Amino acid sequence: MTDPAGVCFSSANQYAGRMSKDTVEIPVSVLSSVETLDELEDWLTAQNPQIVAELREARREDLAGEFKAWKPRHVQWPTGSK
Numbered sequence: 001m002t003d004p005a006g007v008c009f010s011s012a013n014q015y016a017g018r019m020s021k022d023t024v025e026i027p028v029s030v031l032s033s034v035e036t037l038d039e040l041e042d043w044l045t046a047q048n049p050q051i052v053a054e055l056r057e058a059r060r061e062d063l064a065g066e067f068k069a070w071k072p073r074h075v076q077w078p079t080g081s082k
Contacts, residue, residue, distance in 0.1 A: 024044065034040045045051055061067050 030043055034043065
């Protein structure tokens with residue numbers, strides 16, 4: 001299966017059988033459009049089907065009111081100034 005950006009996620013791709021599992025295909029259009037490594041990392045994250053599924057599930061839970069409220073914690077950190 002190929003997403004709209006042209007990234008292949010299935011073994012049906014002609015290259016999937018020949019590529020090692022630690023190889024990621026990044027379209028030239030993506031490489032030429034990113035300006036920082038953070039942007040490239042964001043794009044790579046968005047191409048991960050598991051992460052996308054988890055984000056969609058979190059959004060569904062949020063919209064349904066099935067979320068836990070976030071409670072910030074303050075953790076004391078020892079400093080040398082006191």
